[in-house]
Amino acid sequence: MRELLRHITPPPRALALSVLLMLAGTVLTLLIPLFAGQLTRSILAEPGVEVYPLLWIVVAWGAVMVLRTGVNLAETYYLGMVGEKVATGLRDRVYAHMQALPLPWHQARKRGQVLSLLTSDADEVSGFVTGTLLPLLPTLLTLLGAFVMMARLDTTLALAVIIGLPAYFLAMKIIGREIRPLARAWMDQYSQLVARAEENLAVLPALKAFGRERLEQQHFQGDNQQLLAIAQRQLRRQALLSPAVNLLAGLGILLLLWLGSQRIAAGSLEPADLVSLLLYAGLLMSPLSSLAGVYGQVQRVRGSAERLIGFFREQGEDLDAGEALGEVRGEVRFDKVSFAYPEREPILRGLNLHIAAGETVAITGVNGAGKSTAAHLLLRFIAPSAGAVYLDGIDIAGASIASVRQQVGLVAQHVQLLNGTVMENIAYGRPEASAEDIERAARAAHADEFIEALPQGYQTLIGDEGIKLSGGQRQRLSLARTLLRDPAVLILDEATAMFDPAGEARFIEECHQVLHSKTVILITHRPASLALADRVLEMREGVLVEGSGQEKPVQA
Numbered sequence: 001m002r003e004l005l006r007h008i009t010p011p012p013r014a015l016a017l018s019v020l021l022m023l024a025g026t027v028l029t030l031l032i033p034l035f036a037g038q039l040t041r042s043i044l045a046e047p048g049v050e051v052y053p054l055l056w057i058v059v060a061w062g063a064v065m066v067l068r069t070g071v072n073l074a075e076t077y078y079l080g081m082v083g084e085k086v087a088t089g090l091r092d093r094v095y096a097h098m099q100a101l102p103l104p105w106h107q108a109r110k111r112g113q114v115l116s117l118l119t120s121d122a123d124e125v126s127g128f129v130t131g132t133l134l135p136l137l138p139t140l141l142t143l144l145g146a147f148v149m150m151a152r153l154d155t156t157l158a159l160a161v162i163i164g165l166p167a168y169f170l171a172m173k174i175i176g177r178e179i180r181p182l183a184r185a186w187m188d189q190y191s192q193l194v195a196r197a198e199e200n201l202a203v204l205p206a207l208k209a210f211g212r213e214r215l216e217q218q219h220f221q222g223d224n225q226q227l228l229a230i231a232q233r234q235l236r237r238q239a240l241l242s243p244a245v246n247l248l249a250g251l252g253i254l255l256l257l258w259l260g261s262q263r264i265a266a267g268s269l270e271p272a273d274l275v276s277l278l279l280y281a282g283l284l285m286s287p288l289s290s291l292a293g294v295y296g297q298v299q300r301v302r303g304s305a306e307r308l309i310g311f312f313r314e315q316g317e318d319l320d321a322g323e324a325l326g327e328v329r330g331e332v333r334f335d336k337v338s339f340a341y342p343e344r345e346p347i348l349r350g351l352n353l354h355i356a357a358g359e360t361v362a363i364t365g366v367n368g369a370g371k372s373t374a375a376h377l378l379l380r381f382i383a384p385s386a387g388a389v390y391l392d393g394i395d396i397a398g399a400s401i402a403s404v405r406q407q408v409g410l411v412a413q414h415v416q417l418l419n420g421t422v423m424e425n426i427a428y429g430r431p432e433a434s435a436e437d438i439e440r441a442a443r444a445a446h447a448d449e450f451i452e453a454l455p456q457g458y459q460t461l462i463g464d465e466g467i468k469l470s471g472g473q474r475q476r477l478s479l480a481r482t483l484l485r486d487p488a489v490l491i492l493d494e495a496t497a498m499f500d501p502a503g504e505a506r507f508i509e510e511c512h513q514v515l516h517s518k519t520v521i522l523i524t525h526r527p528a529s530l531a532l533a534d535r536v537l538e539m540r541e542g543v544l545v546e547g548s549g550q551e552k553p554v555q556a
C-alpha cells in the first residue's frame with residue numbers, strides 16, 4: 001500500500017485543513033458527555049450544594065453543538081475536495097502510464113481489463129484513501145479521547161469497558177483475512193465482465209452477422225452470476241464483522257452499568273459521573289464499530305491496490321529518452337535483425353535491408369511472413385532481440401522514440417480512425433495544422449473528392465472507427481493523416497488494398513510526385529503498387545530476398 005501511496009498526491013492545503021477540522025470536531029464531540037454529567041449533577045443537586053447553573057450548561061452545550069455543526073460542514077467540504085483531487089490525480093497517473101506502456105503489453109491483455117484499472121481500481125483506491133483512511137484519524141482520536149476521559153472519572157470502570165478488545169481484534173483479523181482474496185477475485189471477475197461487454201460492442205457487426213447475440217448473452221450472464229456468487233461470499237463475511245463488534249460493545253456497556261450502579265449504591269460514584277461514563281462508552285464503541293468496517297475495506301481495497309501496484313511496476317516507454325533525431329534524409333538499414341513474439345518461434349532471423357534515402361521499395365511475402373513486424377520495428381513499437389535498425393546511420397535504439405515516430409509514418413493495414421469529423425481525423429498527428437494543409441493532404445491522398453461529396457464535407461462525423469465510411473475511404477483518410485505529418489520515411493502497409501482498380505491506378509500514377517521526396521516502403525501484393533517500386537523484395541523465412549524470382553538474400 002505504501003508503494004501505491006507514492007502515486008497518490010493529496011492537495012496539501014485542503015488536506016491540512018481537513019485534518020485540523022477533524023481534530024476540532026473530535027475535541028468538540030468529547031465535550032458533550034462532560035456537559036451531560038454537569039447537567040445531571042445540576043438537576044439532582046441538593047439545595048445548598050454548589051453546581052453550575054442549569055442555564056449556563058444548556059447554553060454552553062448548545063454553543064458547542066452549533067460550532068460542531070459548522071466544523072462538520074467545513075470538514076465534509078474539504079475532505080470531499082481532497083477525495084476528488086486524489087481521484088483526479090490517480091486517474092491522470094493511471095492513464096498516463098497506460099499510454100506509456102508499450103504495444104506488446106497492451107496486446108497481451110484485454111482492453112476492458114486494462115480499462116477497469118482506470119475506472120474501478122483507481123476509484124476504489126482513492127475512495128478508500130479519503131472515505132476510510134483519512135477519517136481514521138478522528139476515529140482513533142475519539143476512541144483514545146473517550147478512554148482517557150473515562151479513566152479520569154473512574155479507571156477501573158474504563159478498563160472494564162475495553163476488556164473485550166482483544167477478542168474484538170482477533171475476530172476482525174480472522175474474518176478480514178478471508179475477505180481479501182475474495183475482493184481480488186471480485187475485481188478480476190468484474191474486469192472480465194467489462195472486457196467481454198467492451199469486446200462485443202467493438203465487434204457488434206460481426207456479432208450480429210454471425211447470430212451470436214443469444215450465446216454472448218449467456219456468456220455474459222454466466223460471468224455476471226459468478227460475480228454475484230463472489231459478492232455473496234464476501235458479504236457473508238463482511239456482515240459478520242459489525243454485528244460481532246456491536247455485541248461486544250453492548251456487553252461492555254452492560255458491564256459498565258452493572259459495576260457503575262454497584263458503585264453508586266456503595267457511594268463511591270456519583271450518578272452524574274455514570275451518565276458521563278455511559279456517554280463516553282458510547283463514543284468509544286462507535287469508533288470500534290467503524291474500525292471493523294475499515295478493516296473489511298482495507299482487505300477489499302488491497303485487491304485493487306495490488307493490481308495497480310503491478311501495473312505501475314511495468315516499464316513504460318520514455319518518449320524523450322535518448323538522442324532526438326532531427327531532420328533525416330530517410331536512409332533505412334536493418335542489420336542482422338532477429339525478432340520473436342513472446343512464446344512464438346522467431347519470425348525474423350537475421351534480416352538485412354538497405355534502402356537509400358528517397359528510394360521506393362516494395363516488400364511482398366506470404367501472410368504472416370513478418371512484413372508488418374519489420375515495419376513495427378522501424379517505429380520502435382517493438383525492439384529487435386538481435387541486430388539493429390538504423391535511420392540515416394543512427395541506431396534507432398538510442399534515439400528518442402518521439403523523434404523516430406516523427407520521421408517514420410505508417411499507414412497501417414488495419415485502419416484506425418476516431419469517432420470525430422473528417423478534419424479532426426486528418427489532423428490527428430498535427431492538431432495545429434491549418435485547414436489548407438489538411439485539404440492539401442486530403443488531395444494528395446485522393447480523399448478530397450469523396451470528402452467534398454459528404455453531407456458536411458470536412459465537418460462530417462464518421463462514426464466509431466470511421467464506420468460511416470467505406471473501407472477504401474477510410475484508407476484514404478488514414479493516408480491523408482500520415483501525409484500531413486510529412487515523415488521522411490513512409491510505410492504503406494497494404495494501404496491500397498481497399499482501393500477500386502481505377503482509383504488505385506490513379507493514386508499510383510499521381511503518387512509518384514507526392515512520394516518522390518520520401519523513402520517509401522510499400523508492403524503489398526498488388527501488382528499496381530509493385531509497379532511503383534524501384535525494387536521489389538520478398539520476405540521469406542525471416543529474411544528478405546530479391547523479388548521477381550531471384551533468391552539472393554539481401555546484404556545490409
Ligand SMILES: Nc1ncnc2c1ncn2[C@@H]1O[C@H](COP(=O)(O)OP(=O)(O)OP(=O)(O)O)[C@@H](O)[C@H]1O
Nearest residue numbers: 107341344347365366367368369370371372373374
Ligand atoms: N502481437 C503479436 N503477438 C504474437 N504474434 C504475433 C503478433 N503480431 C503478429 N504475430 C505473428 O507474427 C507473424 C508475422 O506477422 P506479421 O503481421 O508481421 O505478418 P505479415 O507478413 O505482415 O502478414 P500479412 O501479409 O498477413 O499482413 C504471424 O505469424 C503472426 O501470427
